[in-house]
Amino acid sequence: MSYKNQRVADVADLLKERLSSLDDKKQILRAVELKALFAELPNMPADERASFGKDINKLKQELENYINVSADSRVLVDQIDVTAPFDINSPVQMRPRLLSAEHGSSHPLMSELKKVVDIFGRMGFVHMDSRQIDDEYHMFDSLNFPSGHPARDDYDTFLTTDGFVAPAHVSVMQNRLQKKYAVNLNEGKPIAVVYTGRTFRNEDVDARHEHTFYQVEISYIDKDINTSNLVATFKTFLEEYYQQDLDIRIQPFYFPFTEPSFEMALSCPFCKKKGCHVCSQSGWIELLGCGMINPNVMKMGGIDTDNFTGFAGGLGLDRLVMMKYGIEDVRHFESGKLDFLRQFS
């Protein structure tokens, strides 16, 4: 936009530049420079006044138009519903139908998670949700991973630029639940918690590996707790989940946060140890990592290790559900494929 009068043009440049830094754009209409231009009008020679006045009014109109456009766009932004599961600007007939019980169902991982939590709930475990972003202390230090220890390499996950961690296991909750429930022990009550949530690994994705998956873990701490309590608890859970009697087998393993540590296998619920494709013809399925909680971990959680011992163990929910329903590819879970999901509705 050009102005016949150079002084109006100079003020216009100045004010337009200032506009960008103003939160309240309307302030620009009260600018002293603009007022000064108007104040000059009455004292001007009549032949200059008309074109000068026209230019100032043009400038004022331009500024007002700019402010109105900004205000309009702000209103539009306010109206966007970021929770809408569709493009809010799409025509009504193109939007998906409103979800209801008839039009949707729980994701198979969520409905199985509910069953798992329910079984542990009936065994006296309270439920806690894990986190989807955490820090190095809860991911490693509080779980007895010494700084720089190679065991950390088994938990290759994602870091934010601020140094936060996408948890590679729900064990990040151990320190928190111990601190929260340590008071129970002094009142003669055990700590019994099942904690579940989304976990992340920097994996090469294939039919058996996903970067995002779910874990279920339990902790039980009380006086005189030993390995037989651990085995009995998981046996009870697995038999309830698969609705049949099962055999349990444990063999030594290594985790920094448990001592001793075990890998637990169950007799194949599908072939009763005869051998089938689910158990790779072995009759056994290795499903669980577990062990007696390392006293170092309990000390960091504020537990009196002279008087109390405990066990912890966890399993991958995706694997549990894949086995139960004969799902051949873990990637189906995060794929959002309706053909897959409808089989569980």
Ligand SMILES: [Zn+2]
């Ligand atoms: Zn089998």
